[in-house]
Amino acid sequence: MVTAIGFEGSANKLGIGVIRDGKVLANCRTTYITPPGEGFLPKETAQHHRQKVLSVLKQCLEEAGVSPSEIDVVCYTKGPGMGAPLSTVAVVAKTVAQLWNKPILGVNHCIGHIEMGRLITGAKNPTVLYVSGGNTQVIAYARKRYRIFGETIDIAVGNCLDRFARVIKISNDPSPGYNIEQLAKHGKKFVQLPYCVKGMDVSFSGILTYMEERTSNLLRSGFTPEDLCFSLQETVFAMLVETTERALAHCNSSEVLIVGGVGCNVRLQEMMGEMCKERGAKLFATDERFCIDNGIMIAHAGAEMFQAGVRMRWEDSGITQRYRTDEVETVWRVD
Structure with missing residues (x-):
């Protein structure tokens, strides 16, 4: 003991x-x-x-x-x-x-x-999506190591969301990502954003720069902060689901585990859940007590x-x- x-x-x-x-x-x-x-x-x-x-x-x-x-x-x-x-x-x-x-x-x-996620959810040998303010990686276990199948080549997805929250001056309490998630629920109009998947890797810095340079004009042209949060979330989460799906197929896995602070996001869990359903896999995720x-x-x-x-x-x-x-x-x- x-x-x-x-x-x-x-x-x-x-x-x-x-x-x-x-x-x-x-x-x-x-x-x-x-x-x-x-x-x-x-x-x-x-x-x-x-x-x-x-x-x-x-x-x-x-x-x-x-x-x-x-x-x-x-x-x-x-x-x-x-x-x-x-x-x-x-x-x-x-x-x-x-x-x-x-x-x-x-x-x-x-x-x-990863180990906390496995303990809390009971996932045995999942393909892991690790998403936080400082890290973005798609991971699977093989031969005594957690192998990285894909990752961000610049900034983490959480960092992208946090920095966009600064652009539209929304509160950091309890976290900028949480507040973006709440605003995104009320978004109605989708803004076409750069979609940057490079093989198994992802890139978020270009999307962030695109938003930083155009947010003022978009807000003036009739889009709301809610629309922008919705569009950003949908785009970056689709990139993460795509790379996770490829790793899942490569590993012939039947489990996906989302860990890290961004893993609390219900919309990310929904999108990943849809992909898992199509592949006959099971999704595991934790709440804010253990993902943050x-x-x-x-x-x-x-x-x-x-x-x-x-x-x-x-x-x-x-x-x-x-x-x-x-x-x-x-x-x-x-x-």
């Missing part, structure tokens, strides 16, 4: 969670929210995490009803992510591990999302690693801003 605590702080979410043998004991989170029209910068995000981390840790231990002596391993996000926030949270995790005299494990952020960055996913992936015998030397307990999904050997999975 392994009890693990996980620290996540790769972007503007600070999360700490405790898990015991696949049972979630606590999953606490706080978000750094900036004014409309503004993004979050590394320095200010790191300051937010420093200010909040001890209160979130205290809340997490209280909710879990565990003492430090009951924790078997301290896990933290090693990467990928923003350097300053990652470093801030890693320092706290390492300090806690030393104070409590516990082993420490650095976890790949993406693999945290959180500490429990880091705790769970770390616990899986720890149980499989993975150990980390103290001198290796740093961060890696560019930490590829396929760099990690998944020794805990049985082929």
Whole structure:
């Protein structure tokens, strides 16, 4: 029986969670929210995490009803992510591990999302669409690694949506992507946008530039913000469904799992669900507790690693801003 605590702080979410043998004991989170029209910068995000981390840790231990002596391993996000926030949270995790005299494990952020998605949904061996503010990848497991079948060649889909939210000055509370989703539900007129799929890869920077340069004219010519949000969502999600479908066919898979913050989007789930239905596959997705960055996913992936015998030397307990999904050997999975 392994009890693990996980620290996540790769972007503007600070999360700490405790898990015991696949049972979630606590999953606490706080978000750094900036004014409309503004993004979050590394320095200010790191300051937010420093200010909040001890209160979130205290809340997490209280909710879990565990003492430090009951924790078997301290896990933290090693990467990928923003350097300053990652470093801030890693320092706290390492300090806690030393104070409590516990082993420490650095976890790949993406693999945290995948393993948590598999645990919560019960998906066995899915083709994975990982979509967030910082990452967009189509992934499938093969021979002890999560292999990347396709990815963005520039910005992530979540980053594209977030930056468009700044263009039309909508609120970042609770998240710009969520607010775009709500506006898109009321869109009636479709704007033809660039559709950029390159083999198994996707590109979003051109679509974003197109919207940035034309939004004012489109609004003046009778389109509403709702129409623009609707058009952007439909276009970028269609690109993601197309590349996921090809990976699904290539792997002869019968399951699709959507993970990452954008995975909460109900419209994306609907579009992917239609594709899965046509192919006789099953779609798995989670709600905002587990698809948005959180500490429990880091705790769970770390616990899986720890149980499989993975150990980390103290001198290796740093961060890696560019930490590829396929760099990690998944020794805990049985082929």
